[in-house]
Amino acid sequence: MRPRLGISACLLGQPVRFDGGHKRAPWVAETLGQFFDFVPLCPEMAIGLGAPRQTLRLKAVADGVRAVGNRDGVDVSEALTAFGRQTAARLLAAPERVAGFIVKKESPSCGMARVRLYGDNGIQSREGVGLFTHELLTAHPWLPVEEEGRLQDPALRENFIERIYVCQRWWQLSVEGITAARLVAFHTEHKYMVMARGAIPYRQLGQLVATAGEGGIEALAQRYFEALMTALRPLASRGNHTNVLVHLMGYLKRQIVAREKHELLGLIDRYRLGGVPLVVPMTLLKHHLGRHPNAYLQQQHYFDPYPEALQLRNGI
Ligand code: SF4
Numbered sequence: 001m002r003p004r005l006g007i008s009a010c011l012l013g014q015p016v017r018f019d020g021g022h023k024r025a026p027w028v029a030e031t032l033g034q035f036f037d038f039v040p041l042c043p044e045m046a047i048g049l050g051a052p053r054q055t056l057r058l059k060a061v062a063d064g065v066r067a068v069g070n071r072d073g074v075d076v077s078e079a080l081t082a083f084g085r086q087t088a089a090r091l092l093a094a095p096e097r098v099a100g101f102i103v104k105k106e107s108p109s110c111g112m113a114r115v116r117l118y119g120d121n122g123i124q125s126r127e128g129v130g131l132f133t134h135e136l137l138t139a140h141p142w143l144p145v146e147e148e149g150r151l152q153d154p155a156l157r158e159n160f161i162e163r164i165y166v167c168q169r170w171w172q173l174s175v176e177g178i179t180a181a182r183l184v185a186f187h188t189e190h191k192y193m194v195m196a197r198g199a200i201p202y203r204q205l206g207q208l209v210a211t212a213g214e215g216g217i218e219a220l221a222q223r224y225f226e227a228l229m230t231a232l233r234p235l236a237s238r239g240n241h242t243n244v245l246v247h248l249m250g251y252l253k254r255q256i257v258a259r260e261k262h263e264l265l266g267l268i269d270r271y272r273l274g275g276v277p278l279v280v281p282m283t284l285l286k287h288h289l290g291r292h293p294n295a296y297l298q299q300q301h302y303f304d305p306y307p308e309a310l311q312l313r314n315g316i
Helices: 026-034 077-090 131-139 154-176 180-189 191-195 199-209 217-231 238-252 258-272 279-291
Strands: 004-008 037-041 056-061 064-069 098-103 115-118 124-128 145-147
Touching (some): 064 077, 098 154, 131 145, 154 180, 154 217, 180 191, 180 199, 180 217, 191 199, 191 238, 238 258, 258 279
Parallel strands (some): 004 037, 004 098, 056 115, 098 145
Antiparallel strands (some): 115 124
């Protein structure tokens, strides 16, 4: 299971920037490159601007935002927008769909947020979104998209990678064919991941999936998938992870002795208070579940949401 990931080509070291250089992001290229198949693209090269080229800027106008050349004011908005629309359709079409995107921060084409926006009087704000990425997010609001800069934050990084793997599992299910039973099974396998986002999304998704079998499965599956991906976008808090851990520990209440319970609860509490990362109580919990296997829990992706080698739970 190797997810495909769209990516701004300059982040992989391709010389596509305005100055003929690149902005290689080592962690993305080297670490994530071991787990993902990248689909690099450069919107500005794709619309024929070439490298080197003049820089672009986002300009606020009466009816929206335009991308214009800094030197001659040439307006490339239509071309960038059209390329964004085409890419959003092409890369999300079966069978070789991407499960997410990594985009270059601050770019008037690729930036996801806080891109400099210029007004007539030259005053800047930081409210712009790159025109290419804007189209991507408009077409697929649920798609995991992150900037390379934000991926240096351990919590954002973990959340992003988790969502990519959920999306990839859904693509696999789509290839196998979605039935009511498979939809219920998929939901069951992701229950604790959703619970880590709070009681409300947990209840709402449960209610949605409970209607499987009552009507057309395709429309329901699409609604469910988009609701799931949207529910997983907020970071899971320590409090919610703690609730999940205590809940999971409940499955062991007859198997482990008082001393072991005390030890596990102590680690969960240290995690709750920020003293140790999530990997610490999870490791002990998984150790006990290894000794006392539980078929229901063994199907839960909460335990292994992505390859362990990424070590993402060491940082949250
Ligand atoms: S930020 Fe986007 S448009 Fe700019 S060089 Fe990188 S890939 Fe190309």
